[in-house]
Amino acid sequence: MNITELNQIAETVRQKKSEFKKCVYVCTGAGCISSGSLETLDAMKKAVKESGHEKDADIRPAGCMGPCVQGPLVKIIPEDKMYQKVVPENVKTILDKSLLADEVISSLLLFSEKGEGGFSKAADNPYYRKQNKIVLENCGSINPESIEDYISIGGYSALYKVLTSMSSEDVISEIKESGIRGRGGAGYPTAMKWKFVHDHASAEKYVICNGDEGDPGAFMDRSVLEGDPHRVIEGLAIAGYAMGAKQGYLYVRAEYPLAIKRFDTAIKQARKLGLLGEKIFETDFSFNVDIRVGAGAFVCGEETALMASIEGKRGVPSPRPPYPAESGLWGKPTAINNVETLANIAPIIQRGGKWFSAIGSRKSTGTKVFALTGTVNHTGLIEVPMGMTMREIIFDIGGGIPGGKKFKAAQTGGPSGGCIPEQYLDTPVDYDSLTGLGSIMGSGGLIVMDETSCMVDVARFFMEFCMDESCGKCVPCRVGTKHMYDFLTRICEGEAAMSDLEQLKQLAPFVRDTSLCGLGVTAPNPLLSTLRYFHDEYIAHITQKRCPAGVCKMTSGVGHVH
Amino acid sequence: MSTKYSVTIDGKTVEAGPKQTILDVCKTAGVDIMTLCYLEGVSNVGACRLCLVEVEGTQKLLPACTTTVAPNQKIQTNTDKLKQYRKMTLxxxxSERNHICSVCVANNNCQLQNLAREAGVDHIRFPYIFPEAHTDASHKEFMMDHNRCILCTRCVRVCDEVEGAHTWDVMGRGYQSRIISDFDQPWGDSSTCTSCGKCVEVCPVGALWPKDAMLGHLKKSPEMVTELVHKRKHRS
Structure with missing residues (x-):
């Protein structure tokens, strides 16, 4: 493979696409598939074929388009019409009105039933207008199972640029200029991580893509892997070049079969075209990627446990230091980057670190993908510039709280994060602001809760998750999460005394300070943050045996009284 | 070429070499550090969290057994916070399993008991979990009582790293983790166990013991494994 051949592939696809008057993208992300998008895709293809318009309309599968709750989603290009809940019965109408003619079917427009429709052009919809898609820019507009599609929109040209005109130091300094911080949640500067591995003398190094996303309600990495797998492979290859690694791994959870399948397809396609393997782009750089599938343990998202799992051992963490950059996979220097981080690499190389650093806020550059879930109107996947306020995310993009209910809190960072109450809705969403509020940016799970949520119950839910997912290696996490869960359960059942709350308050900082890995260290966060903002609710459960939100069933006392 | 450098432990300046762990340096310097999962001669896992120390410049508490010293490091081993946390850890x-000293074969010869005494544990502030745990008496010479196991994994490491049999491993996760032999078979049915008894010698509590041990008369010698490893290493 050389640049002429790459350009040839791109040109062929573009040429082919330009022959069609219209292009229809049907979302085949896991969310839309579960609401029947594959049937819609088939019906669409069949309708076009049977009506003899195969040469007019190009029907293509695509990755996640965002508002998953409105699926199956269908996008029509070039008008940029977005239709929602498209079932096979709608296909004939779409064909007649929007493909063969230029009419808009207003009843099918995105969010039409919520009285927010009327945007015949999807980009005008506030839902999209406020977003800034970098990571997700190709999701929904290319076929994730076609490497040619990816190449046609400039795919693998960043890798070419890196291999033919940049030194490894150049790459790292470009990444440094972008200011990108790890999207897995901790926000460690990516360039610094890469530099540590780059500077290590070892001849054998590894780069790992962490796709073990496990926070309840989070599906950012999944959608990127399903919707634009080549972007991640390109990011991995660039990372490999920058650090001197010849082998990359995608560590992905077994619960994501579609992501695994599409990534596997992508690897095979890239190998076939020589974009992975020996002497890529006729340079001396050789690089390969393999998939390692997890076995359902949340803790394997923790980097030392992840590496143990790749090595075939029981997935338990080890103390750091030594950090993976020094002694990682099989004792070799290893860089572990999140899926979203790696998906940002190719655009940074193509458009420059400076361009990237101008997006977002000063200390948190770029964008962040969030999986917006819970009691919010527009459930789905969004990407916003860092520094946007929580209020804009939830009310402008998310469409607010359904049923006229009142917003109560938003949980970021899943079981490792905390809640953000109403008074902080105008805080900019970036790494440091969220940490200041006692939460974390996390990997991008954003759960919105309304007034019908009991915050003690929420804390108990996340504690149960941590207790179940604790690997059991160190005692503070293994036993501490169990005790904290038991205390929280007693509070929720109206069986607790104030002394139980005191013990909880002793245990939480202890578990945070003494646990071996991030799971235990952050497990008390949901408890600590609900204690900080909703202390009254704990007191009501304990002293009045009353759940203010009416969620907890009290085994003693009156219960359910508002 | 001198690669020695100095570090400060509890205000006292001591000499340390590269790749030495904080625990090694403390031992040489005569500073007592509480350990439980640690066993000289097998790998360190940093799991019991009793050897945590404070290191200037980091907010994280670091396990002395797995952290290597760095030049000019200032280490605190006995702050009020550490003392309090050690007590809570113990x-x-x-509270985790069913530790009833009065009927335990290891009574008065138990490392957990000794450490608790040393740390001044006079009561357990947390509720007992009282899990349902079993004993395995299937082995002809030894007993395994999960009620008393603290999951330090000394047995697992000794069996794997010193004896080379890897009979023991850990199953399950969180507070439901437990030690298993082979693929969770009765110990007596194990096809890998060599009955060498090293796991029994290194078990710091009364979870593993020889069947002929009388209540309160059990004597274990974890040092035996340390010496064995030492002798093997220096065999000419």
Missing amino acids: ELFF
Whole structure:
């Protein structure tokens, strides 16, 4: 493979696409598939074929388009019409009105039933207008199972640029200029991580893509892997070049079969075209990627446990230091980057670190993908510039709280994060602001809760998750999460005394300070943050045996009284 | 070429070499550090969290057994916070399974008991979990009582790293983790166990013991494994 051949592939696809008057993208992300998008895709293809318009309309599968709750989603290009809940019965109408003619079917427009429709052009919809898609820019507009599609929109040209005109130091300094911080949640500067591995003398190094996303309600990495797998492979290859690694791994959870399948397809396609393997782009750089599938343990998202799992051992963490950059996979220097981080690499190389650093806020550059879930109107996947306020995310993009209910809190960072109450809705969403509020940016799970949520119950839910997912290696996490869960359960059942709350308050900082890995260290966060903002609710459960939100069933006392 | 450098432990300047762990340096310097999962001669896992120390410049508490020293490091081993946390850690061990010293074969010869005494644990502030745990008497010479196991994994490491049999491993996760032999078979049915008894010698509590041991008369010698490893290493 050389640049002429790459350009040839791109040109062929573009040429082919330009022959069609219209292009229809049907979302085949896991969310839309579960609401029947594959049937819609088939019906669409069949309708076009049977009506003899195969040469007019190009029907293509695509990755996640965002508002998953409105699926199956269908996008029509070039008008940029977005239709929602498209079932096979709608296909004939779409064909007649929007493909063969230029009419808009207003009843099918995105969010039409919520009285927010009327945007015949999807980009005008506030839902999209406020977003800034970098990571997700190709999701929904290319076929994730076609490497040619990816190449046609400039795919693998960043890798070419890196291999033919940049030194490894150049790459790292470009990444440094972008200011990108790890999207897995901790926000460690990516360039610094890469530099540590780059500077290590070892001849054998590894780069790992962490796709073990496990926070309840989070599906950012999944959608990127399903919707634009080549972007991640390109990011991995660039990372490999920058650090001197010849082998990359995608560590992905077994619960994501579609992501695994599409990534596997992508690897095979890239190998076939020589974009992975020996002497890529006729340079001396050789690089390969393999998939390692997890076995359902949340803790394997923790980097030392992840590496143990790749090595075939029981997935338990080890103390750091030594950090993976020094002694990682099989004792070799290893860089572990999140899926979203790696998906940002190719655009940074193509458009420059400076361009990237101008997006977002000063200390948190770029964008962040969030999986917006819970009691919010527009459930789905969004990407916003860092520094946007929580209020804009939830009310402008998310469409607010359904049923006229009142917003109560938003949980970021899943079981490792905390809640953000109403008074902080105008805080900019970036790494440091969220940490200041006692939460974390996390990997991008954003759960919105309304007034019908009991915050003690929420804390108990996340504690149960941590207790179940604790690997059991160190005692503070293994036993501490169990005790904290038991205390929280007693509070929720109206069986607790104030002394139980005191013990909880002793245990939480202890578990945070003494646990071996991030799971235990952050497990008390949901408890600590609900204690900080909703202390009254704990007191009501304990002293009045009353759940203010009416969620907890009290085994003693009156219960359910508002 | 001198590669020695100095570090400060509890205000005292001591000499240390590269790749030495904080625990090694403390031992040489005569500073007592509480350990439980640590066993000289097998790999260190940093799991019991009793050897945590404070290191200037980091907010994280670091396990002395797995952290290597760095030049000019200032280490604190006995702050009020550490003392308090060690006590809580020990209490969590006692609350986890069914530790009833009075009927335990290791009574008065138990490392957990000794550490609790040393740390001044006079009661357990947390509720006992009282899990349902079993004993395995299928082995002809030894007993395994999960009620008393603290999951330090000394047995697992000794069996794997010193004896080379890897009979023991850990199953399950969180507070439901437990030690298993082979693929969770009765110990007596194990096809890999060589009955060498090293796991029994290194078990710091009364979870593993020889069947002929009388209540309160059990004597274990974890040092035997340390010496064995030392002798093997220096065999000419």
